[in-house]
Amino acid sequence: MSFFENLRSKAVNTFNQVLDKNKGEKLSRDEKFCIDNHLPDGEVILAELAVELRISSEYSLIEYNSVPQGRVYLTNHYIVFWDAYDRRNCSFVLNLSAVKKVERVPTNSYGFALNLTTHSKLNIVLYLIGLRSESEKFAHSLKMTLKSNLPNIKKLQPFMQTCYSEYILAKNKISDENIEVVPPGGLGLIYKFPGNPKELRDKSKMKLWFDLFRADGRNLSLIRTNMFHKLIRVGLPNRLRGEIWELSCGSMYLRLDNPDEYERILEENKDKRSIAIEEIEKDLNRSLPEYSAYQNPDGIERLRKVLTAYSWKNPQVGYCQAMNIVTAALLIFMSEEQAFWCLNVLCERIVPGYYSKTMYGTLLDQRVFESLVEDTMPLLWQHIAKHDIQLSVVSLPWFLSLYLNSLPLVYAFRILDIFFQHGPKTLFQVALAILKINGEELLQLEDDGMFIQVIKNYFLSLDQSAHPDSPNVKYRSITKFQELLVTAFKEFSVIEDSVIEKHRNKHRDSIFSNISTFVKRTELRNLPRTPNLNQLTLGVVYDRFYSIVETYNVTLGSGKNTMDFEAFYRFMSEICDFMNNETTEDTRKIVRDFIHRLFSHWGTSSTSISLPELATGLDKLAEPDLMNAMSNFYELYTDSSKDRIDREGILKMSEDLLAITACWKDCFVLDEITQKEIENAIADVVYKQQKQQNEKQFESEKGELKLPTEVDIDKSIIESKQTERYLSAASTFIQRAFEYAQPNEEEVLIEDLKIEDNKITHNAALNPNAPVFLNLPTFRMVVLADETYELFFSKTLQNSVHADKPLDSKFDTMRNLRDMFDGLLADGREVATKVRRRMDSAASNALLANSDGASMKSGKSTRIQEVDEEERDDDFNTIALNDGDKDVLLGAEVGELKVTSNSTRPTTQVEQQKAHESEHEHESENLIEFQT
Template sequence: MAFFDSIRERAINTINQVLDKKENDGLTKAQLFCREYNLPDDETVLDESAVEVGIKSDHNKDAYKNMAYPQGRIFLTQHFLIFRDAFDKRNCSFTIQLSTIKKVERLPTSSYGFALSISTHSKVYITLYLVGIRSDSEKFSYNLKLALKNNLRNVQKLQPFIQSCYSEYLLAKNKISAEKVEEMPDGGLGIIFKFPGNARELKDKSKMKLWFDLFRGEGRNLSLIKTPMFYKLIRVGLPNRLRGEIWELCCGSMYLRADQPDIYSKLLEENKDKKSFAIEEIEKDLNRSLPEYAAYQNPEGIERLRRVLTAYSWKNPEVGYCQAMNIVVAALLIYMSEEQAFWCLNVLCDRLVPGYYSKTMYGTLLDQRVFESLVQNTMPLLWDHISKNDIQLSVVSLPWFLSLYLSSMPLVFAFRILDVFFLQGAKTLFQVALAILKLNGEELLKTEDDGTFISILKNYFQTLDQSAHPDSPNLKYRSITKFQELLVTAFKEFSVVDQEMIAKHRAKHRGTILQNITSFVKRTELRNLPKSTNIDQDVLGKIYDRFYSIVQTQNVTIGSGSSTMDFVAFKKFMAQICDWVELEHDDRETQGEDFLQRLFTHWDSEGKGNLKLSDLVFGLNKLVDSDLMTSMSNFFELYDVDNKGRIDREGILKISEDLLYITTPWKDGVLLDSITQTAIENDIADIVYKRQQDQGSNSAKDEIDLPTEVDLDKQKLENQQIERYLSAASTFIQRAFEYAQPEDEEVLIKELAIDNKISHNAALNPNTPVFVNLPTFRMVILADETYELLFSKTLRHSIHLDKPLDSDFSTIRNLRDMFDGMFADGRDIAKRVRRRMDSAATTLNNNSVGSDNASLKSSKSKAQEAEEEERDDDFGVIDIDQNDKDLILGAEAQVLTDPVNNSPAGQKELRRFHNAESKIKSDQDADSSHVEQNLIEFET
């Protein structure tokens, strides 16, 4: 049995690994689990088991007496114990932090076989009846024991955290909790500047009493049991003092705050007095954040808002600060402390509405396209009207989504939307938006322009507190407000719009939005790059693509344009475009790493060890400069680290080493330079011309027949080039020190004899400090034909900035392969042969006709040669291959085609929407008793 058990376990592990690698919106299975239960991302499931759960407390011992035990699965992670009812998660669920567990006991053997009793700090007692093989139950029990032991160090964090929870203060003040919470926790700016709305009309005290009863019987904060009452109390609106705590509990930011209590204060302290672009943008928007609320006309409110936004910009510098973030944080701070708002903002940006608050606003734009698709499917009449009149729906709805309705509705109603939003996520935004359009549908169908469309909805938001049916003869029906009607329509009639449906539509439109955003970001960043006189716009686009493909952070959901390249990525980049850079396959130190590091450091404008795209473009633009003098000056600057216009002895030696490294492909005979190519072409031309002469083809009009093979001494030519580069390196060192100047010129003068005979040149003395300035460096380079060619042409041609990103073509070819390749395009060779034939013909005409005719022939030959020289770089028109054309058009057609609506699954979804639309119309025509019943169910 042990053998089969081991096989089974290995099989399960293998399957789990495969499933973990399968991505869903870029998330692994473990990450999806954390998102589903609002856990921190680093939590993983240690063990799980089928279970039945019994719950009781000191204050409601009979509450679950007549209820069947909830059944489901219990999950154990490093810091949490999670349960959810298998049939309805709203029936019973909990996420208990292990540090809140005070005691675990194994109950005597019962009919269930294995049971554990757990008591929490809030005096809630949970009985776990583990269902399954006893050995698995034993294993779960053992893993729970280990996890509790590992969490002992976190228990000390619990007491300070409890002091920050209003739920604990409420119970302690009423002598229910044994915890000592003597001071009221920071409840946000509302405590100082009053909360929005009329507390009496909102029945704030009655709601607080209901929550008080719930906390007594079902726990609170880190050990709360979520029952149907929990969800009902959120739907009817949260009391002001508890709103912030329930928000962070629902979205999971409470768990982050409890685990990292010092992060917020450390961020502010460590970055005190620092400046950034994000901080500049924050300062511009501080006074434009909910100006209708008194706290933001006061230094106290402004300072709190500044601190939270600044701390987040330092924690997430890739995002920093983005549009509308100030409005959302300003709303959070009314009900939350600074630390609560900080962690809630983290969860909001990373999970609830990813990509909303980014440089590209990718998430918002994607959801606008999703919303339009939902309107089209659920309200086709209205959508046809919108399309017919060219009304831009996204212009209307974008502020709703981006500001979470805070800038559209009166705050007292917007906060009711947020209550549900933090509970059930982004689908709330879609459901409310659809309900708004539906309830105003009749009036919207009469509009013909954007202005009237917006005006109708703006007026609707300002009258949400008024009766939805003021002329109804039924008094109860008349008392229903527009906002109550909106909630019923959104969460009952549009309950069909769930998270799964939204995810499907996001997947459908993501490619198009991503492509548009990526193109926009690319155009914007390329426009903002420094002027590059040596790199054209098309090549800049390829550099951009290669840069982000290597740094692998081109994620438009967080806004691209701010990613940087470290030295490892820089080496990889240069290896892809330079003939003289080659990465070792065994990850050993790259040959010539010192020179690459010198380039990297010199191009790093901020000196932070990372290159921005602008740094890279600026450096490459200098490296490929076509002017000989400028090219030498740019190279000289790499070694003039002190900007004194001189390079010392060590610098001269480094230059000689780096020149040897750069010229490796030519020094090793892997590439040809222009001198060798010219020598090869001349040799071939001589051979061809001799053959033409032997065959009697002396006329300039004869067609030149190039042979497919020519017998050349390839080894000789290769050795000549290798010797030339080695000689150039040796000559450089010799001449550099020969013409170097001593640091102390007086020493040199003293060494000169009166009779102008040099007794000893101090510059040649190895013990005398010497330097080379720019004019001397240029003189040494220009004195050697090989190095002069290196800076005028060879180096520039060895850097292939226009190399396609996905090309597997290697720019480095063996020298011997190049000989045969020269015949593929024989224009240069044919030109040289033609010159020899023209020369021979001219000589013949000079002998027979005379000097005037010979001069005329020579002029024609020169004119023809000049024309050929002008056309030397004319490669003709490059046609697109038909296969490539089909591929491009096919890809575009695939984007333009609606694959979801044409698929069986898409048709099924459309039928589902049409059924929902029929139901909505039916509900709209129902009598007042039906609406009243919905309200009773919704706000019981």
């Protein structure tokens, strides 16, 4: 039989390796070894060898049907042994600190043997099998590892003072440890343990464990035999339950290695607050309220400290739903430190993902459970599917609370005894057994509510006889809970870890996809209001944000979900035109400094920015209102204490404007003014061609004008105009910003304007030695005085940020001259409209010239000029302001300003006269152009 067991074990190992490879999560051999043996992470196999085993103590000689054979493994801090045929027959995890002596024992049948003596007076003889050289190598590795572990021996004696198993042996003169005080334990020592001790036969169980400890060792040097597994199956005594739980799951080893970490975490974070702590406070009074300790401040405080300490140790998880219930159960049988380390192992290794932000582990296992029901109970599954009964609604609380919220506590603790020993497969086996036992009754139900009620009634009757009408007294004495255990661990013993992992791999992708979609929808719904970014754009921003923040796993809810500056710079470079052009190194440095300014002002932290903060910042860049857009830009250069910009800030602002507009200055991107110049240039060329041909070949049947496929336009002229505009705008901005800047003291400005000897002194704001500042109204005035910067803040900057650009598209948003020509000619509507207007204007001029000859003879000259309403709207030489805007401009103390009826742009009288003369010259040019 052992031969077939060995084959089965090899097949399972091979199958698991294939699964790991398919998942793309191939663990190293050492990592798998640590998980299988509940060892702390970081242990490495230093040596291994086939051995035969003989174990003895002062009180008994362990008799086996055959001498245990298997492999022994040596790691940095442990010696591990597995029985070759059945690990339940014999296995141990021996901490090297518990080894008191190692001797070489000569033998006749083997090369030699090693006799290990433990602190619990246990003698473990390892008969080394194999080549002599391999045996010598193993013995040498053991010797060197024991020497390196000598500093850890000092941890052993204080640790023994916390073990109840050592305490009861010391009280009975079995242990050499001097333990006078009862080790710190759970709340049950004060508030009593749930259940009736007599009915639970607690004393009898304690006597059995006492005998086991004498013969097979305890805590760090316990030999796990068949008797060990049987005693766990029948239920642990309350006083030993906490220690056996932490030994079974491996948290005892973490507690040994980190003796002061729990208290250190609490001390370092005692005055800190977090979202996790706020959530913990809400749930403290809802943690097993039926247990008396949690109606008392002492129990609540212990629970608060353990949950708080874990939230600081693992901030990625912090605190999640149902952690309070599980921790409350642990604290009944464990001290705070024991519960803290047990919670670590539970959340991070035994049921990873159960207690996380997305609960991905629980959701995945719910789908696995449904698959197992479908495979093992097809008739019941067909009934559930037919009536659309949501099985996860019934089973989710079982898995999430480890049955603590569903079963009476006495029976839930019995399930946990087995769970900590055998792992998560216990949850599936018990859940399947519950449905199996109640299957006939459940087949009669067609409603979720009745489904839940039947299960609830069953849980309340677990102490009743499973066969009350049986004529056999033995059967009548079997309770429903005992029947549940037999069904779970006999009928469903085939539900092994490999089977569960197979189903997990099958459904993992679909579950993770659903979780990702749900998380995205939830996070987008909770973002701050962004009136300038629609939901589709926010969805693209979300995807790009988490594609760049590679350390965060959206599905698992783990990792850092904020963006540092380098990631932010990369994000902005993918969506902003002004960051992607062939500029000089100095310009790129200034642009980088400007992006850092955005990073600092958008985020509340100096080192990172979150998705809500990024969305709010991008919404400001997409602001369509001119006044608000200028205000948003202005705020980047002000500090929180003063709502104004000093001399250095003005210089920095002008420098940044010159840098971020470099792509327009260098004509890598064309703005709206240039676009209209191109449209007018193309219209002029087409109009001249039409006039020369004097034909109607360009007119279609519907009267639409047909454009040629190519038009020759002098590219250099158009580009040079845009370049000159942006250079002039930058120069004018800094000149006017200092010209109209305010001195620090208003009184100084007034005094300097006094008339003395018929002379007005210079404005103090223009004095380079006098400190000046720029306020928001003045900044708006300076921007509005230039058509290029006015357009930049109203449209150009907004259009250069492509927050909705898909992730998989290349960055190709530059509108160069050739692309714009092609687009205008392909569309043709704007150009055709302008050409038609020129044709209609020319025809009207010729007609009116013939019909109005009489009025011309009388000395009255008539000049007709058609003005396109659309072009009038797009005339950036005219600034249309409402009354409120005029008040803002007039509120800036910049000297005497005049606002004409045709334009609200502030100018001096000299500038106004020059503009008036320029306007007349422009009108004369128009007359010449349109008179034919």
